[in-house]
Amino acid sequence: MFIIRKKRDLTPVTKxxxxxxxxxxxxxxxxxxxxxxxxxxxxxxPLTIADADAKAGTVTIVIQEVGKTSRQMGLLxxxxxxxxxxxxxxxxxxxxxxxxVVLVGGGFGVAPIYPIAKALRxxxxxxxxIIGARSQDLLILEAEMASVSDExxxxxxxxxKGHKGFVTEVLKQLIDSxxxxxxxxxxGPMVMMRAVGxxxxxxxxxxxxxxxxxxxxxxxxxxxxxxxxxxxxKFACVDGPIFDAHQxxxxxANRRGKMYATExxxxxxxxxxxxxxxxxxxxxxxGH
Amino acid sequence: xxxxxxxxxxxxxxxxxxxxMPTQDAKARGxxxxxxxxxxxxxxxxxxxxxxxxxxxxxCQEGCPVEVRIPEFLGKVRxxxxxxxxxxxxxxxxxxxxxxxxxxxxxxxEIKCVLGKxxxxxxxxxxxxxxxxxxxxxxxxxPAPIKPNGKKVAIVGSGPAGLTCAGDLAKKGYKVTxxxxxxxxxxVLIYGIPEFRLPKQIVAEEVGNxxxxxxxxxxxxxxxxxxxxxxxxxxxxxxxxLGTGAGLPMFMNIPGETLNGVYSANEFLTRTNLMKxxxxxxxxxxxxxxxxxxxxxxxxVAMDSVRxxxxxxxxxAAIVYRRSEAEMPARHEELEHAKEEGIVFHxxxxxxxxxxxxxxxxxxxxxxxxxxxxxxxxxRRRPIPIKGSEFTLNVDTVxxxxxxxxxxxxxxxxxxxDVDKHGCLxxxxxxxxxxxxxxxxxxxxxxxxxxxxxxxxxxxKAATAIDKVLQEAK
Numbered sequence: 001m002f003i004i005r006k007k008r009d010l011t012p013v014t015k016x017x018x019x020x021x022x023x024x025x026x027x028x029x030x031x032x033x034x035x036x037x038x039x040x041x042x043x044x045x046p047l048t049i050a051d052a053d054a055k056a057g058t059v060t061i062v063i064q065e066v067g068k069t070s071r072q073m074g075l076l077x078x079x080x081x082x083x084x085x086x087x088x089x090x091x092x093x094x095x096x097x098x099x100x101v102v103l104v105g106g107g108f109g110v111a112p113i114y115p116i117a118k119a120l121r122x123x124x125x126x127x128x129x130i131i132g133a134r135s136q137d138l139l140i141l142e143a144e145m146a147s148v149s150d151e152x153x154x155x156x157x158x159x160x161k162g163h164k165g166f167v168t169e170v171l172k173q174l175i176d177s178x179x180x181x182x183x184x185x186x187x188g189p190m191v192m193m194r195a196v197g198x199x200x201x202x203x204x205x206x207x208x209x210x211x212x213x214x215x216x217x218x219x220x221x222x223x224x225x226x227x228x229x230x231x232x233x234k235f236a237c238v239d240g241p242i243f244d245a246h247q248x249x250x251x252x253a254n255r256r257g258k259m260y261a262t263e264x265x266x267x268x269x270x271x272x273x274x275x276x277x278x279x280x281x282x283x284x285x286x287g288h
Numbered sequence: 289x290x291x292x293x294x295x296x297x298x299x300x301x302x303x304x305x306x307x308x309m310p311t312q313d314a315k316a317r318g319x320x321x322x323x324x325x326x327x328x329x330x331x332x333x334x335x336x337x338x339x340x341x342x343x344x345x346x347x348c349q350e351g352c353p354v355e356v357r358i359p360e361f362l363g364k365v366r367x368x369x370x371x372x373x374x375x376x377x378x379x380x381x382x383x384x385x386x387x388x389x390x391x392x393x394x395x396x397x398e399i400k401c402v403l404g405k406x407x408x409x410x411x412x413x414x415x416x417x418x419x420x421x422x423x424x425x426x427x428x429x430x431p432a433p434i435k436p437n438g439k440k441v442a443i444v445g446s447g448p449a450g451l452t453c454a455g456d457l458a459k460k461g462y463k464v465t466x467x468x469x470x471x472x473x474x475x476v477l478i479y480g481i482p483e484f485r486l487p488k489q490i491v492a493e494e495v496g497n498x499x500x501x502x503x504x505x506x507x508x509x510x511x512x513x514x515x516x517x518x519x520x521x522x523x524x525x526x527x528x529x530l531g532t533g534a535g536l537p538m539f540m541n542i543p544g545e546t547l548n549g550v551y552s553a554n555e556f557l558t559r560t561n562l563m564k565x566x567x568x569x570x571x572x573x574x575x576x577x578x579x580x581x582x583x584x585x586x587x588x589v590a591m592d593s594v595r596x597x598x599x600x601x602x603x604x605a606a607i608v609y610r611r612s613e614a615e616m617p618a619r620h621e622e623l624e625h626a627k628e629e630g631i632v633f634h635x636x637x638x639x640x641x642x643x644x645x646x647x648x649x650x651x652x653x654x655x656x657x658x659x660x661x662x663x664x665x666x667x668r669r670r671p672i673p674i675k676g677s678e679f680t681l682n683v684d685t686v687x688x689x690x691x692x693x694x695x696x697x698x699x700x701x702x703x704x705x706d707v708d709k710h711g712c713l714x715x716x717x718x719x720x721x722x723x724x725x726x727x728x729x730x731x732x733x734x735x736x737x738x739x740x741x742x743x744x745x746x747x748x749k750a751a752t753a754i755d756k757v758l759q760e761a762k
Contacts, residue, residue: 023514027514040566042571089510221554256648258548
């Protein structure tokens with residue numbers, strides 16, 4: 001069991017957990033992920049590491065309640081245990097010595113961008129961060145990002161905070177303003193990462209993204225996470241999860257991400273039914 | 289009764305045909321995950337044991353990589369001393385209930401049985417299973433306390449090689465810790481081999497018996513990521529054993545392999561066995577099977593996959609294999625079971641591309657017919673494509689069961705640990721000493737994908753060598 005030391009609701013559907021996992025904490029590098037399982041009958045899901053404290057022996061993860069497992073995980077409280085918490089897996093983000101680096105975080109993708117910003121900053125690399133969400137109340141870790149960025153730019157789809165529109169528009173303005181940029185790293189929803197790649201490609205600006213495919217073991221054993229990068233099949237769990245945005249076949253990755261959409265809906269519906277209609281087994285009274 | 293009075297040679301063997309294995313009805317079992325082979329009862333077991341000639345020179349034993357004293361345990365079964373028979377088997381084999389189910393006895397011990405020359409060999413494997421199941425029915429092993437020798441050994445991987453090595457070392461007084469990457473111990477025994485051939489409860493009980501010997505199992509640790517080999521030595525382990533298996537799946541590199549509905553056998557079996565996808569949605573992990581499934585390959589893993597596909601609800605589940613039945617690497621018994629269950633066999637057929645629709649889902653497997661030419665390096669006749677014979681199998685799911693190679697996570701993070709061009713760990717002697725001092729290895733990590741019993745044999749040899757080296761180092 002891996003005990004949850006701290007839990008923070010970042011938005012109504014985005015939750016941050018600080019988990020006791022000393023071995024993982026000691027090894028975790030920005031860009032790596034863990035595989036988590038929360039029940040004996042549960043599935044194994046990959047979650048990108050959002051921070052790690054080797055001294056305290058803790059690892060921070062952020063979940064967005066989309067599927068059944070993430071919703072169920074959202075119900076866990078401080079002091080509760082996570083059954084399995086394996087890692088750190090995948091290759092670390094390449095931390096360049098040369099800046100400035102533009103970091104783009106969309107939605108809960110801001111969480112895994114944070115440790116990259118922190119590490120680059122610690123190396124003395126200039127960090128310009130662009131974070132975005134649909135609306136101000138869905139924007140996460142703004143203060144934390146501000147603390148590790150030389151510049152922080154914000155975009156919201158509805159204009160409730162910062163630029164009204166997409167993070168890619170802010171990025172394009174930044175590039176067009178003639179600013180010196182060495183590297184772009186973008187993490188967020190697949191559509192957003194693809195759009196970032198499309199934005200930077202005409203400028204031949206090196207851009208990395210962190211893909212988030214379906215995984216089972218996370219150690220190279222099953223191949224569920226395979227994707228095509230530069231015409232070659234790669235396993236995100238051992239070859240990635242960070243790849244060149246201009247080489248990733250996003251259409252295929254998007255399709256593969258939806259392989260179990262029907263099953264996911266079924267599982268979510270069953271879960272919602274059990275947890276929202278009247279008294280339920282977990283003792284919540286059906287209120288959550 | 290004292291053991292020395294029950295040597296098999298003292299009684300005449302009984303002439304009767306080999307006792308058949310009771311099995312679940314083929315039609316019914318093709319739709320459930322319950323065990324296919326039901327096991328001998330006491331009468332069948334005793335009757336079968338009575339067939340043993342009790343040869344003075346027991347050649348059957350020479351065929352057993354874990355050195356089970358076969359005539360001795362058969363004699364005890366014959367005398368209804370089932371506890372004694374179990375103790376005999378267990379003294380050299382840490383996983384008898386597993387071996388009794390999945391060992392290819394027909395190419396190990398039974399092929400050597402003298403009876404086999406004129407009639408059928410003694411069913412040694414079935415009797416091994418019988419005594420193990422009998423003992424499990426009596427509860428967990430209660431081994432006599434073992435005096436610790438003060439030395440610590442770390443074992444990486446809890447598959448058959450690691451578990452065997454752990455058991456042998458624990459019996460000698462070593463403090464043994466097994467590190468497992470997955471969330472449950474057993475390696476291929478739990479993620480690969482299906483429930484209907486090897487119930488997971490059996491694996492759990494065998495692991496429980498090892499824990500009763502003092503072996504510690506720590507799951508959720510990926511050596512090479514969570515901790516390295518060097519760090520394990522820093523933690524005070526005196527020696528290491530790597531039983532990391534061959535976990536990387538191979539694909540064919542034909543077009544369409546990234547379509548939705550194409551699985552590696554590893555993924556297909558892991559979802560089904562380890563994650564219990566056949567219980568979805570009660571269990572959380574889903575699997576897609578569709579109406580028609582093609583499994584490419586004809587080894588044991590292919591047979592396991594195709595039989596799982598049937599049980600997961602496929603209307604048709606087929607093997608696609610580029611050679612003929614005679615060249616199939618699967619165990620004969622698995623092949624027979626698959627046929628009885630209605631598995632379709634497309635032999636002399638090679639896939640050339642996976643066809644898909646606009647949404648990226650598999651719609652078919654385009655194949656070409658083959659004929660057999662001259663023998664190749666493997667000694668098997670080389671399949672040659674027949675021009676113009678292309679055709680398409682209408683399938684929803686394709687499973688690639690083409691073999692596996694060792695996972696590089698440990699070798700990549702361990703300076704001085706050499707691998708060959710296939711990614712297999714290089715060993716310096718037949719005990720499995722790697723190119724790093726005090727690090728031994730065995731099983732699929734060394735040999736590439738092979739059998740459970742060979743991995744166990746390797747684990748056993750390594751345990752003996754580790755003991756020898758650490759005792760000399762005193």
